[in-house]
Structure formats: structure tokens, C-alpha cells
Amino acid sequence: MSSANHFLLRLHGLASFALLCALGTAQAVQITEEYSYDGEVSQNEACRRAEERAKTKAIAYVLGETISSEEQMLCRSTSGKTDDTCEFNQMSWSIIEGDIRGVKLIKRSEAEKRGDKAWACVLTLDVDVVVPTRKPDPKFQVGTEIYFLVPDARKPSRQREKVLRKVFHAGDELILEVKSTEPAHLALFGWLPNEDNKVYRIDSPIRPNCPQGALSAPDTGKTAESYCMTASWSDAYKDSKKTYDEWLILVATKTPQKWLDTYDLEQFKSTLREIPLDQRRVVRRPYQLMK
Incomplete structure (x- = not known):
């Protein structure tokens, strides 16, 4: 190998290392999650929401819980039962504090029975969650x-x-x-x-x-x-x-x-x-x- 090629490879290695340091390390988590659906939510939408639930759970597992009890209570405040759309909106926000480097599908079951007129999309995913190199400042609240x-x-x-x-x-x-x-x-x-x-x-x-x-x-x-x-x-x-x-x-x-x-x-x-x-x-x- 020429000295020029060796130098370029070394630069590439240093750049890759610097990028990894900036992004933080990744932790792999395997998660199984589901989302029920009926006439109001399509099968494809249920599977999409099941994937978001899995990502949310993976981030919570690695970085800690990200949906507050206040937000969870809000989705039950008017009807006494959980509003699925409200819950999904909460999940959309939970990914703010964590970044996902990759998602790999392990298993997918699109129509598991959950009642007379209800089904569930069940997914098992491997999720790579990036762990930030910097932590929140406890003095800044x-x-x-x-x-x-x-x-x-x-x-x-x-x-x-x-x-x-x-x-x-x-x-x-x-x-x-x-x-x-x-x-x-x-x-x-x-x-x-x-x-x-x-x-x-x-x-x-x-x-x-x-x-x-x-x-x-x-x-x-x-x-x-x-x-x-x-x-x-x-x-x-x-x-x-x-x-x-x-x-x-x-x-x-x-x-x-x-x-x-x-x-x-x-x-x-x-x-x-x-x-x-x-x-x-x-x-x-x-x-x-x-x-």
C-alpha cells in the first residue's frame, strides 16, 4: 500500500472516530410492541403506530422515561379511558431527546385478534438508540x-x-x-x-x-x-x-x-x-x- 493511500485511510478512520464521538455511542434494544385497530384506524396505520411505540419504549429504556405522568393523565381526562390519538401524539414527542441510528424488523404480525371487531399489529424490532455524550445540566431547571x-x-x-x-x-x-x-x-x-x-x-x-x-x-x-x-x-x-x-x-x-x-x-x-x-x-x- 502506498504511503498516500495509507494516509487517506488514516484520515478516514480519524474522521469516522470523530463522527462517532460527536453522535455518541449506540445501544441496541429488542422491543415487541403492538397497536390495536378497528374501522377507525387502518392496518397500515396501526403498524406505523406500533413501530413508533416500539421506538418510544426503546428510547425510554436507554435514556429514561420521556412521557410525563401529566401527559398520560391528559389522554384520560375527558372520557376516563385512554385516547389512542392523544397517546400517539405523546409518543411523537418522546423521540425528541433520543436519536435512533437504525431499526431492524425481526417479526411482524399484522392481524392478531383482539376481540370481535378488533385486531392488532404486533412488531418485534431491534432498535439502535444513540446515547448522547452530554447530559442535561442539573443546575439549569x-x-x-x-x-x-x-x-x-x-x-x-x-x-x-x-x-x-x-x-x-x-x-x-x-x-x-x-x-x-x-x-x-x-x-x-x-x-x-x-x-x-x-x-x-x-x-x-x-x-x-x-x-x-x-x-x-x-x-x-x-x-x-x-x-x-x-x-x-x-x-x-x-x-x-x-x-x-x-x-x-x-x-x-x-x-x-x-x-x-x-x-x-x-x-x-x-x-x-x-x-x-x-x-x-x-x-x-x-x-x-x-x-
């Missing part, structure tokens, strides 16, 4: 709460009563309050999975209606912020459903970031993963909108 602003024409907004809520009606005024252990650069997004699966940037805090402070994020010495919004019924909500699940997504970063006004979901998750784990916090706030 961000929390949020959503409040309903009680209507009262006799009082200005700052003096009106606030009530914690997870379910809102169109026209309700709501406030998202943010607290951080450190000053942070904030960006607030809305995700309406039943509209077009887009993620929309929500404008800067509206003043002076918010009851908490008058400074806009980011501020070098500030660790609290409020966003005031009015719940609205999407034009896409034209079917017979009376309740839809929606999400507020708060991104807090240690350094300023540039954001687009609109992302598709996968593009948004990819953008978030480009920010190191120790430089960001992502807080998901689910709620339900009713007519």
Missing part, C-alpha cells in the same frame, strides 16, 4: 404552569383570579407562567397535531395584560416570564369531535438561538437535537381544547 384567567369586567387583568387548568374552551384567556433557576433565552411554540402537524412560533409575551412583570425574554437577570394567550378553535377542526389535544412547547436555552416561524414536527425535533443537552431545556405543556 425550568418549570411552567398554565392558568385560566377568570373573567371579571370589574377588575383589570393583573387583579383577576388565576386558576390552574388543563382543559380550555375557545375564547378562554390563559397564561403560561415560566420560572427558571437561571436566566435563559425563551422561545414558545404551539403544536396542533390534529391541524397539520406543524409547530408554530408564538410571538413574544403580550403586554401589559400579563400579571407577572413587564420585561420581555430574554433578560440577563430575569428568571421568570409570563405569556398571555387566548384559546381559539382551529379552522381544521371540522369533524364531529368536541375535544382536541394541543401542546405548548417552551424551549429555554443558555445562548440565543434563531428560530423559524413554522416547522414541520420532524424538522423541529431535529433542530432541537442540534442544541446540546446541557445547553437547553424543553418543557411540554399539554392541554385540551373543547367547544
Whole structure:
């Protein structure tokens, strides 16, 4: 082998090693998961959702649980039983913190009986989950709460009563309050999975209606912020459903970031993963909108 070829191979090896270090190592996990279907969900869609469930479970196994108890409760809050579409939306978000290098199908059963008029697509997959080389900064914590602003024409907004809520009606005024252990650069997004699966940037805090402070994020010495919004019924909500699940997504970063006004979901998750784990916090706030 010539010295030139040897040099090129050595460079290729070093580049590959550097890339692996940047991405992190991968851990292989074998997962069996299923998704039931009837007349409302097709067999192909059930298999797709079973695959997403398997990926979610693999990431949770390697990196820890990524769906909060609050999100799990939201999908049962109105009917008392789990809403499969709501649950699937949760799974779509869970893959934000973990990247998957590869998926290999081991076994697929598309029509296992689950009742008189129900079947399940059952998949067994080998999933390679990338383990990040950097961990979240435990000193950088961000929390949020959503409040309903009680209507009262006799009082200005700052003096009106606030009530914690997870379910809102169109026209309700709501406030998202943010607290951080450190000053942070904030960006607030809305995700309406039943509209077009887009993620929309929500404008800067509206003043002076918010009851908490008058400074806009980011501020070098500030660790609290409020966003005031009015719940609205999407034009896409034209079917017979009376309740839809929606999400507020708060991104807090240690350094300023540039954001687009609109992302598709996968593009948004990819953008978030480009920010190191120790430089960001992502807080998901689910709620339900009713007519």
C-alpha cells in the first residue's frame, strides 16, 4: 500500500472516530410492541403506530422515561379511558431527546385478534438508540404552569383570579407562567397535531395584560416570564369531535438561538437535537381544547 493511500485511510478512520464521538455511542434494544385497530384506524396505520411505540419504549429504556405522568393523565381526562390519538401524539414527542441510528424488523404480525371487531399489529424490532455524550445540566431547571384567567369586567387583568387548568374552551384567556433557576433565552411554540402537524412560533409575551412583570425574554437577570394567550378553535377542526389535544412547547436555552416561524414536527425535533443537552431545556405543556 502506498504511503498516500495509507494516509487517506488514516484520515478516514480519524474522521469516522470523530463522527462517532460527536453522535455518541449506540445501544441496541429488542422491543415487541403492538397497536390495536378497528374501522377507525387502518392496518397500515396501526403498524406505523406500533413501530413508533416500539421506538418510544426503546428510547425510554436507554435514556429514561420521556412521557410525563401529566401527559398520560391528559389522554384520560375527558372520557376516563385512554385516547389512542392523544397517546400517539405523546409518543411523537418522546423521540425528541433520543436519536435512533437504525431499526431492524425481526417479526411482524399484522392481524392478531383482539376481540370481535378488533385486531392488532404486533412488531418485534431491534432498535439502535444513540446515547448522547452530554447530559442535561442539573443546575439549569425550568418549570411552567398554565392558568385560566377568570373573567371579571370589574377588575383589570393583573387583579383577576388565576386558576390552574388543563382543559380550555375557545375564547378562554390563559397564561403560561415560566420560572427558571437561571436566566435563559425563551422561545414558545404551539403544536396542533390534529391541524397539520406543524409547530408554530408564538410571538413574544403580550403586554401589559400579563400579571407577572413587564420585561420581555430574554433578560440577563430575569428568571421568570409570563405569556398571555387566548384559546381559539382551529379552522381544521371540522369533524364531529368536541375535544382536541394541543401542546405548548417552551424551549429555554443558555445562548440565543434563531428560530423559524413554522416547522414541520420532524424538522423541529431535529433542530432541537442540534442544541446540546446541557445547553437547553424543553418543557411540554399539554392541554385540551373543547367547544
